[in-house]
Amino acid sequence: MPTHDEMVRVVERYVEAFDHNDPEMVVALFAADGTVEDPVGTPAHKGTEAIRAFYTRSMKSTPKLTLEGPVRTAADFAAFAFSVRLNFGGEKKIDVIDTFRFNEEGKVVEMRAYFSPQNMQGFD
Amino acid sequence: MPTHDEMVRVVERYVEAFDHNDPEMVVALFAADGTVEDPVGTPAHKGTEAIRAFYTRSMKSTPKLTLEGPVRTAADFAAFAFSVRLNFGGEKKIDVIDTFRFNEEGKVVEMRAYFSPQNMQGFD
Numbered sequence: 001m002p003t004h005d006e007m008v009r010v011v012e013r014y015v016e017a018f019d020h021n022d023p024e025m026v027v028a029l030f031a032a033d034g035t036v037e038d039p040v041g042t043p044a045h046k047g048t049e050a051i052r053a054f055y056t057r058s059m060k061s062t063p064k065l066t067l068e069g070p071v072r073t074a075a076d077f078a079a080f081a082f083s084v085r086l087n088f089g090g091e092k093k094i095d096v097i098d099t100f101r102f103n104e105e106g107k108v109v110e111m112r113a114y115f116s117p118q119n120m121q122g123f124d
Numbered sequence: 125m126p127t128h129d130e131m132v133r134v135v136e137r138y139v140e141a142f143d144h145n146d147p148e149m150v151v152a153l154f155a156a157d158g159t160v161e162d163p164v165g166t167p168a169h170k171g172t173e174a175i176r177a178f179y180t181r182s183m184k185s186t187p188k189l190t191l192e193g194p195v196r197t198a199a200d201f202a203a204f205a206f207s208v209r210l211n212f213g214g215e216k217k218i219d220v221i222d223t224f225r226f227n228e229e230g231k232v233v234e235m236r237a238y239f240s241p242q243n244m245q246g247f248d
Contacts, residue, residue, distance in 0.1 A: 004242040041199025068193050069205050072221045072238040075165025079221040079238035081193050081205040097196045097203040097221060099238070114196040114203035114223070118128040 002106035007078040008071045010100065010108065015065045015082070023055040031107035038113035062087040068095075076102045092122040126230035131202040132195045134224065134232065139189045139206070147179040155231035162237035186211040192219075200226045216246040 002010075010029055017025035030036075030051050035044040038054070045054045068081040078100045086092040094115055101110035117123075126134075134153055141149035154160075154175050159168040162178070169178045192205040202224045210216040218239055225234040241247075 004240055039198040040201050070219045070243065072205075072219055072243050073240045074163040074238040077164050077238055079203075079223075081196075081221065095194045095196055097205065099203075099223075114198040114201055116128055116197045119194060119196050 001076050001104060002102050004073045006106050007073050007100070007102060010102070010106065011067075011071045011078055011080050014100075015067060017055075018059065018063055018065045021059050021062055023052055023059055026055045027052050029108050030111075031103050031105070031109045034107065034109050034111070036111045036113075038111065039115050040112050078102070092120070094121075095119045125200050125228060126226050128197045130230050131197050131224070131226060134226070134230065135191075135195045135202055135204050138224075139191060141179075142183065142187055142189045145183050145186055147176055147183055150179045151176045153232050154235075155227050155229070155233045158231065158233050158235070160235045160237075162235065163239050164236050202226070216244070218245075219243045 013029055014026060027048060030048065032048050033046070034051060035046045036051050036054055037044040045051055063084045063086050065082050065084055068083055071078055071080045079097065081097045084094040084096060096113055096115040096119065098114070099112045100108045103109045137153055138150060151172060154172070156172050157170070158175060159170045160175055160178055161168040169175055187208045187210050189206050189208055192207055195202055195204045203221060205221045208218040208220060220237055220239040220243065223236045224232045227233045
């Protein structure tokens with residue numbers, strides 16, 4: 001099982017991938033059979049190709065992530081609060097909490113994103 | 125399904141219950157068959173009696189909760205970052221993220237708490 005510090009580092013790499021607008025940096029963090037449920041309640045994207053397609057699409061709006069407080073870990077999970085700012089058309093901001101579940105190799109096997117329209121500002 | 129605002133109100137009541145050091149206020153937020161996994165990776169407390177016993181024990185150290193940023197919701201879930209401060213023997217602080225899953229009646233059916241020893245300060 002990855003350590004606290006290893007899980008935190010993966011979260012930091014995830015944030016950096018958005019700074020670089022580099023979907024492959026994100027793909028590299030996931031297990032080949034990983035799932036992405038973003039937001040929670042929508043169908044999961046499963047496997048490398050689906051995850052690549054999802055993040056390639058997501059990064060078209062050049063979102064930038066800012067961690068809001070320390071990364072929490074528990075067993076094989078990390079949970080972290082962050083805000084997303086989108087570049088197009090002024091100040092758009094989304095408040096999100098993600099959870100990552102890790103496998104023994106320290107790859108993300110399950111990502112879940114918690115946010116709703118009420119967590120979005122500047123979209124009207 | 126409860127609305128965003130209804131789920132946020134339950135989270136606020138949860139925080140207030142700790143302000144009042146009142147386990148019954150917490151118990152009232154949970155469904156009769158609700159589960160509490162605190163922290164994630166430990167055996168869940170299931171059902172009203174187990175939940176009451178857990179929170180009665182937890183409140184012995186008079187923890188006070190402070191929300192850190194807005195409550196996020198998605199489908200039937202709320203996720204929220206907070207810090208816990210404990211009264212005994214100086215400044216002890218734990219950074220936590222909780223998720224609540226709700227039933228149709230707006231009661232919490234599943235609580236999961238994400239934190240590890242690395243999220244604790246002042247305990248040595």
